[in-house]
Amino acid sequence: MTSRTPPSDPGPPKIRLFSRSSWPEARHLADVLHTETVGGALLLLGAVLALLWANSPWSDSYTRLGGWVPWPGGAPWHLDLDVAAWTAGGLLAVFFFVVGLELKREFVAGDLRDPRRAVVPVVAALGGMLLPALIYAGVVLSAGGEGLRGWAIPTATDIAFALAVLAVVSSHLPHGLRAFLLTLAVVDDLFAITIIAVFYTADFQPVALLAALVPIGLFALLVQRGRTWWWALVPLAIAAWTLMHASGVHATVAGVLLGFTVPVLARRPAAGGPPAPEGTGTGGDGLAAHLEHRWRPVSAGVAVPIFALFAAGVTLRGTDLGDLLTDPVVIAVVAGLVFGKSIGILGSTYLLATFTHAELDEDISWSDLLGIALLAGVGFTVSLLIGGLAFGAGSATDNRVKVAVLLGSVISAGLAAMVLVRRNAVYRRVAQRERRDADGDGVPDIYQRPSER
Template structure:
């Protein structure tokens, strides 16, 4: 009789190596999220102050070589150029998840993938429903589909410091899957007329990039110029140039060979992630988030179907899609929610995923490129929808964080001071030997104390030996 299939545990405890990687990523993204917030606030303040004229002139100042078709304004350089670094890191994260992370196992991958798909489909349907009923434009359907990982992880790190690490990993994995589908949306639906010659040369450059990497060729002086050529050709081809960043990230090796302390992808990501989180994304936010937030603008968010669809998609659609997708996965597949968690935790993270900032602002510009006024309105909707989702998520996370505070202490306990949490060593014989030695040392210290202080010999040693 065949053995019954074991149900996969959703949000279970991560392997120690994966947990440490996620912790490092969270730390960098948290700092980047703070910088992102500062940049966004600065942009909004400037756009609504007497310095608005200066801000707009800097934003639309054109620089770059005309012969290569790159004489574009500063805002486009931030959107098409610097943001490619962000998508390069996203490509590395996706490759790592597919090879060594949560997405390598089809059973565990089903949850974040289904949750991400539902978390993008439902907001898009909400947007389309609002605009079909009110006679608005369907062009902005993709705006509320994206989650901003830097902002979301920053809120989670500040408010939910005691939440289980597996829940944080779920948010990171969900955001990686979300980024993948957002990239596909940009590549398929927001690509202009294709220049096949430039696209073919760009693909040839990617092939060369992959061959050099597989051959073990090292040197930034080789790969950086090659990456710039690939990006330029992709930009000229009509495909959004951020796709080049994702493609190069996916080509890096994420496995560790004998004799290596870390994979090439990890080493490069450690170098590039601070540039992405500390420069590329904040710079893009500074030039993209500068919209008017006066009473007239806010009234436009709720008075016009396009921005209203964006707001409702982020605030309601994201939570409904991710929570519903997770529940359906648990209901109709061999997956159980970890016994340590409740569906209220999933609901809190689902609401947090309604923070759609970086990619949502990018798609706003792409969707309404021919209608700048409507692009500004949808950007305002992205800001207000993300803020509303963040505030509600903060309340939910604070409530759940209080419940998990004691669990967090237990999960990080390292009583034998080995540098590895005890919970990961419970099945290790060496761990038990260390613990016995530790307790024997404590017992010997206690006996010495009894011999030193008056009256110590009067104490019943038998009880302490036990």
């Protein structure tokens, strides 16, 4: 009687980094990428118009428009703001409201609900924020320490700007990396919001902050019950924004908190009751998806481009470029965006893969991840916002920060393009395989298990 050798234990399955998401998640990602890519193109247009206008013979009109105070009587509530400040605090609240919706969706129903999938973008985001801050602090401290308050400027990634660049240089990037870039930027925004609330709060008024919780609570009560009455939700949102601004905490934080209150999962109608009206957060998608679908185009197509129009305009006429490019703050911001972001993201991901014995997904190489890490150095919206908070909007240092953010973003985009363009042929072959739908059921075969095909 012969004995059989027992099969060797293969051990636990290998952890795959950047593996593809589920089909519903992939469809959501495609919608977001399309909207943000269009928004990124408009953002670029706004930034270019700002630079041309600020350096044209009509530059005085640009300065006067940005400095115009439409409501001088708002001083008791600290609302005697000029147009540039209204765009930074008011319009960006819409942007951060959408960020809040996306964050909650990711943690409740998206990839971040699974700790095994969430750990990669969270670790990468932390590495991509910590190293730029350390590089900025090191450069500024070596030059005397003046300007250290801007340490958080190079820590932010502008998802719309980055996706616009990505759409131009590589339209066939594997789904896993596109999802990684989007999730990384969402987590990055969460940390940036925390930094703004904790480190850039001036003249803190706790009573006003506590008062802001009242309209936020009422807003939460309505949306949790599926009520979408605009005549109630919009005034509550404005009241929350006003009180948050009066508290000294940056008013955009109110947008995030309002987004967090919106339910992600759909409510079930009562047994035997009539079906819920469309768009109330019952049935298919939750109310968060409904509101995100409504407000993301406003954020990407209106709020952020107008902010760019008033934030990116810096006059270079008569400027000593040699003095500008050797300024410690400029060097620190550029180095943080170009080197800090890419090394921080790539390095932290490599260390995570090493310590967990994880492997990249079969369609992805480390050169692909290098391109994404470089692309994350494209900073704009939040970087400019933090620069204005750190040094005062329109100040001489703030103008230098604008130049540095634009320069660092252009360099990062150029380096990323050099890496990603070379991989575009490979991406195209992968995309052709992903689109294959042999059974004609509308779901690509790659998203179905073999038994379902």
